Structures are given as C-alpha cells and as structure tokens.
Amino acid sequence: MKNKQQILRICEILRSAYPDVKTQLLHRNPYELLISTILSAQCTDRQVNAVTPALFTAFPTPAALAEAPVRKIEGFIRSTGFFHNKAKNIKACAADLATRHGGVVPDRLEALTALPGVGRKTANVVRSAAFGQRAVVVDTHVKRISRRLGLTRQEDPVKIEFELMETVPEAEWNDLGLRMIYFGRQICRARKPDCPNCPLFDLCDYPEKTV
DSSP, rough: OOOOOHHHHHHHHHHHHHHSSSOOSSOOOOHHHHHHHHTTTOHHHHHHHHHHHHHHOOOSSSHHHHHOHHHHHHHHHGSSSSHHHHHHHHHHHHHHHHHHHHOOOOOOOOHHHHHOOHHHHHHHHHHTTOOOOOOOOOOHHHHHHHHHHHHHHOSSSSHHHHHHHHSGGGGGGHHHHHHHHHHHHHHHHHOOOOOGTTTTTGGGGOOOOOO
C-alpha cells in the first residue's frame, strides 16, 4: 500500500498529465447527465453521445421521458446495448424524478441511489459533474488502476471508493477519478498497458508490468 507522499506524487503526476478533465458525456443539465450515465453502463461514452441528442430532443424533460412508451425509448438507445433494461430503467427513473422530485434531479447521494437504475457510481458522477460536490467515482478504469498502483487491495467498488476517500486528499477526489479514466484509456489499458511510456511506472505495484 502507498504512503502519503507516494499518493501525493501519484496525484501530482496525473494532474500534470491531464490538467483539464471533465466527463466526456455530453449534457446540458443534471437530467441529461443522469440519463446519459445510466446509458453508459457497458457502453462507450462516444456511443452514448451518438444517441442522446435525439433522445433528449424527443424527451427534453423527465415528465416527457416518463410518459414515453418503452418501445419508443428503445428505438433511440438500441445501439448502447442492453437496451431493453436501460429503457425500462431510464423511464422508471424519469417517472420518479417527475412524481417525487418535481422534475428536478436531487443532489443528495441517498436520494440519487433511490432512483431506479442509479447506483453509487452514477450518483457520484452526477454529484461531481452536475453539482460540484466532492465525490470519488469508481468505474472499471479506477478500480483497475487503483489496484495496480497499490492504492487499494479491495475488489468491491464501494470499498475502493471509501478507501480512496480515506487516503487521497479531498481536493483531489473529483478530478482523480476522471484522470484515471483518461489514463486508463490511453496508457494503463486493461489488456495491454503501455508500461514503457507510463509516467507512473516507478510508483506502480502491478506485478506484470513490462519495461
């Protein structure tokens, strides 16, 4: 496990490599970000961004999406994969927003995770990107990289989230996850990490890293 100085150094290197980061899901408001994040499960941000402009033109509010037939929703999101379940989830989520929250996306973790189709990762994306709250988002990239770097030994994303919150300075929470996502896509890939060009090579505990 990393000590405090090593953690600060990791944060510094990632901050230098990726100084300006933001979610790559296109959105204009919390509602669009919430629905887009639900759709991003098992799908690339690029593909989500390809379908959401038409989706939100057709259903610009939670009430409009809640009233739409599931089959019509499926037609917009088919290419994101698992579209049957996703259509049901975003329709149910929109219905909850419309009936229980006055059409407004809540900013509290407990309220967000009570919405259909919304887990901690999705809730933290919305809290961080839409509301500017401090949150650690743990997706597959963050899980993989945190373990390779020795920031955690946990497997469960929730346990990883809490461990990172304990060890990483709070000011780094929001951007660290995003930087790891950028880093995971470009360098520390799942199947073939680019270890020779990795700026974190000397701080990495990954036993299979290559020179």
